[in-house]
Amino acid sequence: MESMTDFESMFDLAPVSLWLEDYSGLKRLFDRWRAEGVEDLAAHLEADPARVRECMAQWRVLRVNQSTLSLFSADSQEHLLSQLDKVFRGDMAAPVVHELTQLWQGHLGFDNQTVNYALDGRRLDVQVRVRVLPGHETTWDRVLVSLDDITERVRAERERIESERYARGLFEHSPVSLWVEDFSAVKLLLDDIRERGIDDFATFIKVHPEFVTRCIQEIRVIDVNRETLRMFVATDKDMLLHNLSRVFRDEMTESFADQLQDLWNGKTLQQREVVNYSLAGDTINIHMQFAVLEDRLATWDLVLVSLVDITARKKAEAYLEYLGKHDVLTQLNNRTFYSEELNRLSRKGPWPVSMLAIDLNGLKHVNDESGHAAGDVLLRRAGEVLSMAVDAPAWPARIGGDEFAVLMPKTDERGAEAMRDRILSLLELNNQFYSGQSGHVLSFAIGTATCEAREHLDSALQRADKAMYADKARHYLARGDHVA
The missing domain is CATH 3.30.450.20 (PAS domain)
Structure with missing residues (x-):
C-alpha cells in the first residue's frame, strides 16, 4: 500500500x-x-x-x-x-x-x-x-x-532557420558579387615564414615569386552568389570553381602580392582595384573589398570578398582621359598632351629629340570656297596620314587649327628626314586614294629640327617652325599664290 x-x-x-x-x-x-x-x-x-x-x-x-x-x-x-x-x-x-x-x-x-x-x-x-x-x-x-x-x-530553432534563410537570401540576391573563402592555409604559410625569421616580406616575395603562386593555390572558395555567376558568365558554381585559373590570371598575381603584403602587416580589411576575366574571356575591372570575419581573425577560415564591376566606369574614365589628350576630329594627340610631353622630354630626354612642325596648306581657302565640312575632311585625312606614318616612341599631335607636330625621342637629323620623307610618301598615296572624291589635294608644309641634350627644346621648336614656314612659302610661290 x-x-x-x-x-x-x-x-x-x-x-x-x-x-x-x-x-x-x-x-x-x-x-x-x-x-x-x-x-x-x-x-x-x-x-x-x-x-x-x-x-x-x-x-x-x-x-x-x-x-x-x-x-x-x-x-x-x-x-x-x-x-x-x-x-x-x-x-x-x-x-x-x-x-x-x-x-x-x-x-x-x-x-x-x-x-x-x-x-x-x-x-x-x-x-x-x-x-x-x-x-x-x-x-x-x-x-x-x-x-x-x-x-x-x-x-529558437525556427528563428535560427529563418535567420539563416534571410541571410542566405541577402547573400544570393545581393547586387554585387560575393565570395565566401577560406584563407586558413594562407595564414599558416605566412605564419611559417614569419617563424623562420623572415622580417622583410616585400623582399622575400620578390626573391620567391613562387610563394605568391602557392598562396593563390591554397585559397579555398566556399561559396559564391548568383551575381558572381552572372558577372563571370558561369552557368553554375561548379563551372566557375573548376575554372578559377581562367578568372584570376595575368595582372592578378601582382595585385594578390599586394594583398598578401597587407595581410602580413595585419590589415585584414582591404579594398583595391583589380582585373579579373570572365569565362567568356572578357576583361572585368573590379573594385574588391576583402574582410576576414571578426570571429575568425585567429584562423582566417572565413573571409568575405565583394566584387563590384567597374568596367563601365573605367572605360568612361579612359574615354574622358582620351578626350582630354586627343583631338576628336583627327584622333591625334592634342595640344595638352603635346605640351606635357614637351615638358617631360625637356627634363628627361632621351636625347637627341627631333621634331617636325607641320602646317596644312590651303585649309582657309577650302573652308572659304567649299565650307568647313570640306575643311574637316582634309583635317581627318591629315590625321590618317600622320597616324599611319608615325610609330612609337614617336607620336603626332594636332596643336592648332591647321598646325601639327611630330615629336621623336632619341632620333637624330637623319631619322627626322626619314620621317619627313615617309609622311610625304603616304601623303601622295592619300591623294591618289581620295582623287575624284573631294577634289581637294592634301598638302603639308614641313620643317624639321633636332635638339641635343645641351640645347633647349624651345630653340629647336623655333628652328622647326622657321623651316616649316620656308617650306610653306616655297609651296605657294610654286603655285603663284600668297601664303595662307
Whole structure:
C-alpha cells in the first residue's frame, strides 16, 4: 500500500507532463481492421481522414499529473479532459498518423514530436514519449505518455532557420558579387615564414615569386552568389570553381602580392582595384573589398570578398582621359598632351629629340570656297596620314587649327628626314586614294629640327617652325599664290 502511495506521489509530482491512458479500444479497432484485410495503415488512414479521428476517439485518459495541468493551464483534471478537443487540434494530424503507424507495426515504445494547445490558446511544441506499460502488451490498457515542453527550443530553432534563410537570401540576391573563402592555409604559410625569421616580406616575395603562386593555390572558395555567376558568365558554381585559373590570371598575381603584403602587416580589411576575366574571356575591372570575419581573425577560415564591376566606369574614365589628350576630329594627340610631353622630354630626354612642325596648306581657302565640312575632311585625312606614318616612341599631335607636330625621342637629323620623307610618301598615296572624291589635294608644309641634350627644346621648336614656314612659302610661290 505504501509503494502504491509512493508511486502516486511520484506520478503526481513528476516535473514533466505525464498521462496515464487506455489504448485498448484502439487495439480492438486495429484488430478489426486487420481482420478486414488492412495491411498498410498509413494508406488506409489517408484514404479517409475521418479514420484518424476514429482512432483518436479510442484513446481514454485515465489520469494526468500536476505538471500536465500547469502546462495546459487547466484548473483540474476534469477541466482538462472536458476540453481535449481544444488540446488536440490543428497541425497535429501528421504526428498522430506517425504514432498510430508505430503502434500498428508493433512498436510499443516510441518518441515523436507534435503540437498541442493549452486551454488559454497557447501553441505548445512537445516531445512525446509513448510506452505501453509492462504486463499490458496484449491489451494496451495501460499506456504512459510523457510530454516535454520544447516550445522555446522549437521557436529558437525556427528563428535560427529563418535567420539563416534571410541571410542566405541577402547573400544570393545581393547586387554585387560575393565570395565566401577560406584563407586558413594562407595564414599558416605566412605564419611559417614569419617563424623562420623572415622580417622583410616585400623582399622575400620578390626573391620567391613562387610563394605568391602557392598562396593563390591554397585559397579555398566556399561559396559564391548568383551575381558572381552572372558577372563571370558561369552557368553554375561548379563551372566557375573548376575554372578559377581562367578568372584570376595575368595582372592578378601582382595585385594578390599586394594583398598578401597587407595581410602580413595585419590589415585584414582591404579594398583595391583589380582585373579579373570572365569565362567568356572578357576583361572585368573590379573594385574588391576583402574582410576576414571578426570571429575568425585567429584562423582566417572565413573571409568575405565583394566584387563590384567597374568596367563601365573605367572605360568612361579612359574615354574622358582620351578626350582630354586627343583631338576628336583627327584622333591625334592634342595640344595638352603635346605640351606635357614637351615638358617631360625637356627634363628627361632621351636625347637627341627631333621634331617636325607641320602646317596644312590651303585649309582657309577650302573652308572659304567649299565650307568647313570640306575643311574637316582634309583635317581627318591629315590625321590618317600622320597616324599611319608615325610609330612609337614617336607620336603626332594636332596643336592648332591647321598646325601639327611630330615629336621623336632619341632620333637624330637623319631619322627626322626619314620621317619627313615617309609622311610625304603616304601623303601622295592619300591623294591618289581620295582623287575624284573631294577634289581637294592634301598638302603639308614641313620643317624639321633636332635638339641635343645641351640645347633647349624651345630653340629647336623655333628652328622647326622657321623651316616649316620656308617650306610653306616655297609651296605657294610654286603655285603663284600668297601664303595662307
